[in-house]
Amino acid sequence: MIDDSFDLADLGFPGEGTLQSALDRCTREITANPGDAEVHLLMASIHSGMGKATQACVWLKQTISMDEWFREVALGDPAFDPMREQKCFRDLVE
Numbered sequence: 001m002i003d004d005s006f007d008l009a010d011l012g013f014p015g016e017g018t019l020q021s022a023l024d025r026c027t028r029e030i031t032a033n034p035g036d037a038e039v040h041l042l043m044a045s046i047h048s049g050m051g052k053a054t055q056a057c058v059w060l061k062q063t064i065s066m067d068e069w070f071r072e073v074a075l076g077d078p079a080f081d082p083m084r085e086q087k088c089f090r091d092l093v094e
Helices: 017-033 035-049 052-066 068-076 078-084 088-093
Strands: none
Touching: 017 035, 035 052, 035 068, 035 078, 052 068, 052 078, 052 088, 068 078, 068 088
C-alpha cells in the first residue's frame, strides 16, 4: 500500500514538472513496495499523462497481472484518456 504521506494531488496532471515529481516519488515507492499493484497503476497513470503510452502500457500490464480488478479500474480512469485509442491500451482492457 502507498505510504500515507504520498500526496495523490501530485497526480493532477497540470504540467510536466508535476508529473516528473510524481514519477520520481512513485519510483521510490516501487522500490519500497515492488508488489503493490496500486503503485504500478500510478506509474501507468503518470506515463499516460506524460504522453508515454508504451511505458504506460508496460506498467498497466504489470498492474493487471497482479490483480485483474485493475483492468476495470483502467477502463474508467480518466488518467488513461490520453491513450484510450492506443492499441496497447485497448489490448489490455478489452
